[in-house]
Amino acid sequence: MSMIEFKDVEKYYGDFHALKNVNLEIDAGETVVLIGPSGSGKSTLIRTVNGLEEIQQGQLLVDGFDLHDPKTDMNKIRKNVGMVFQHFNLYNNKSAIENIMLAPRLVLKRDEAENKKIAMELLEKVGLADKATNMPSELSGGQKQRIAIARSLAMKPKALLFDEPTSALDPEMIGDVLDVMRDIAADSSMTMLVVTHEMSFAKAVADRVIFMADGQILEDSSTASFFEKPSEPRAQKFLSQVANH
Numbered sequence: 001m002s003m004i005e006f007k008d009v010e011k012y013y014g015d016f017h018a019l020k021n022v023n024l025e026i027d028a029g030e031t032v033v034l035i036g037p038s039g040s041g042k043s044t045l046i047r048t049v050n051g052l053e054e055i056q057q058g059q060l061l062v063d064g065f066d067l068h069d070p071k072t073d074m075n076k077i078r079k080n081v082g083m084v085f086q087h088f089n090l091y092n093n094k095s096a097i098e099n100i101m102l103a104p105r106l107v108l109k110r111d112e113a114e115n116k117k118i119a120m121e122l123l124e125k126v127g128l129a130d131k132a133t134n135m136p137s138e139l140s141g142g143q144k145q146r147i148a149i150a151r152s153l154a155m156k157p158k159a160l161l162f163d164e165p166t167s168a169l170d171p172e173m174i175g176d177v178l179d180v181m182r183d184i185a186a187d188s189s190m191t192m193l194v195v196t197h198e199m200s201f202a203k204a205v206a207d208r209v210i211f212m213a214d215g216q217i218l219e220d221s222s223t224a225s226f227f228e229k230p231s232e233p234r235a236q237k238f239l240s241q242v243a244n245h
């Protein structure tokens with residue numbers, strides 16, 4: 001069953017045509033990496049999936065719900081579709097564990113003892129059990145991002161969206177975050193859509209690679225065939241540029 005489905009989607013910012021005839025289907029459990037040059041529309045695409053950006057034409061189905069249908073409850077979509085941002089977006093006035101416990105408490109009304117138990121398990125999972133009571137200002141970028149990932153997981157989502165999760169991190173922090181993402185991708189029930197420039201992560205973890213340029217999907221291939229040789233010349237050029245980085 002497809003978890004995310006774009007059908008002939010068009011997105012404009014005013015006069016600017018940001019997504020052009022996007023057709024894309026992502027099955028439940030798939031890990032898909034979205035790559036492309038700066039300004040190609042990757043963030044825009046990923047942000048439409050949980051309603052942070054509206055589409056103007058076409059259809060977008062998430063977990064079987066049509067995002068354009070006024071009857072669709074966006075809160076329900078956001079419960080099931082977590083998002084991890086480049087700049088973490090933690091609540092800076094709350095400790096690591098409080099960041100993780102907040103949404104389940106408010107949105108899911110999870111019992112407090114159960115909430116704490118799940119939050120501690122997630123802190124273990126991301127390797128930060130010893131930082132439970134630290135404030136975000138006391139954490140490194142990589143630690144903040146792992147807390148943000150734990151916070152998303154606490155809602156027990158069906159899908160996770162990652163928008164350049166390692167782009168704001170010092171190089172030595174990136175590996176730990178990618179390791180956590182790799183673990184999550186190994187859970188066959190989790191759907192992941194990841195915007196990243198980390199080609200080795202894409203190669204090792206993604207089932208499929210989508211290449212975008214100028215608001216269009218130019219290539220949608222299995223990871224193996226994409227990295228062997230993308231069929232699209234612009235994808236070939238992009239790949240050689242990031243590889244030389």
Ligand SMILES: Nc1ncnc2c1ncn2[C@@H]1O[C@H](COP(=O)(O)OP(=O)(O)OP(=O)(O)O)[C@@H](O)[C@H]1O
Binds near residue numbers: 018036037038040041
């Ligand atoms: N809120 C907005 N209003 C107007 N234009 C926007 C807005 N957000 C994005 N754009 C434009 O839409 C295009 C796609 O932006 P988007 O952030 O989706 O690209 P991207 O592929 O994620 O780029 P990057 O890799 O640099 O993050 C860009 O030309 C950008 O300037």
